[in-house]
Amino acid sequence: KHFSAREVTEATLKRIERINPQLNALVDCDRDGALIAADAVDRRIAAGESLPFAGVPITIKDNLWVGGRRVAQGSRLFEQFIAPRDAWCVQRLKVLGAIVVGITNCSEFACKLVTNNLLHGATRNPWHPNVSTGGSSGGAASAISARLGVLALGTDAGGSVRRPAAHCGIVGMKPSTGLVPQLYGFDDPNFGVSVIGQFAREVEDVAMTLEALVAFEPTDPWSVPLGGQVHMLRTVRRAPPFSLRIAWSRRLGRDLPVDPDVMNELVAMIDKLRAEGYTIDEAEPIWPEGMDLAPNLPLQQAGLARLFGKDAKTRPEMIDPDLLAQIKLGQQRTGEEIVNALALRERIQVCVAEFFHRYDLLLCPTAPVTAWSVSDPYPREIEGRPAEARSHAAFTPLFNSAGVPACSVPVALVRGLPIGLQVVGPKHEDARVLQFSRLVEDLVETRFDPPI
DSSP: OOOOOOHHHHHHHHHHHHHHHHHEEEEOOOOHOOOOOOOHHHHHHHHTTTTTTTTTEEEEESSSSOOTOOOTOOOGGTTTTTOOOOOHHHHHHHHTTTTEEEEEEEGGGGGGSSOOTTTTOOOOBTTTOOOOSSSSSHHHHHHHHSSSSEEEEEEEESSSHHHHHHHHHHHHEEOOOTTTTOSSOOOOTTTTOOOHHHHHHSSSHHHHHHHOOOHHHOSTTTOOOGGGGOOOHHHHHHHHOOOEEEEOOOOOTOOOOHHHHHHHHHHHHHHHHHHTOOOOOOOOOOOOTTTTTTTTTTHHHHHHHHHHHHHHOOOOOGSSSSHHHHHHHHHHOOOHHHHHHHHHHHHHHHHHHHHHHHHHHEEEOOOOOOOTTTTTSSEEETTTEEEOOTGGGGTHHHHHTTTTTTTEEEEEETEEEEEEEEESSSSOOHHHHHHHHHHHHOOOHHHHHOOO
């Protein structure tokens, strides 16, 4: 009670007003609504309620419903859409006292690897105004990095939380599939792999947020009954046992390019962990044959075609050309291709599960590069090799396919820009992943305070 919820909210809103025009991280800020909510929290505290998130300013990605607010998925098709209610995750944090201060930018339908769209434009990185945040949750990562709120919710279907977190120097968590209910909101083209992710500047804040969101909701087809068994904060506040079987993979066994200076800093962190007394082997999962950089992409394309195929035909000018191309490809996918993609997802799940019979954790890069120019859709070169469009994103989507928890922790600055180490664990071992992520965080000497 050193500060009231209203004082914290007013301070955050003032900072948003001053800083956000440089970043375009938030695309909607409900000043009056936030202050009304803060006053209500102060009254609840005065009445004796115990609210673990009392007055904590949070932001919500533009594809998650916030009741009464415009939520557009970064699309002109939804420019006038007002959410009829809160998404389950938003409602839950509000009940616990959090204050929604704004909506953060994302790529259209959260289906691009950078954060720009025809409706709101591009989000910029607090570490450099001409540098990208990655995507699709780049607005959320930019906002947290620039302190335009304390916590943020996003979605992650292939790395959309973890990669922007790495590029902006913050913590980004992708929980196990089914851990956080996904109720009340837009139909997701990436059903089955997309989850609600958490952003913060410290691992403990992410752990506290995720613990509050774990629940079993039978009306969510993917929900799992683990609510009473997950104790994130209790675990995170203990040191990881030295008995952990830990693997480190430089390229995930796929000859993925990584810039040498990025790799050097990641190896330096592995060396620090070994110096602390942890045994870390070099190992990687054995993957199915014939797997490309984006095994879930056919399913995303088909999902987009299902949801927006008619709009692509009748009003194509309203849709990002990159999304139009994905929709067209989705319409051309055969039933055999879709079934093959689903079968591949199952094989990936088996491969990862078999790997975690031998190891408790896997460490690898979050992204193989630092953030690149905001005007480019992807880095043109990695490790001196010409890069494919998805080369920079190849380290994250396999863990969506597998449904396992993965967290990106900032570990260093390379050429003045942040990079992240990805900590991955077996399905439903989210607490263990966060516990080890906290250890990594404690060993980092760099302060991740962007110039903004």
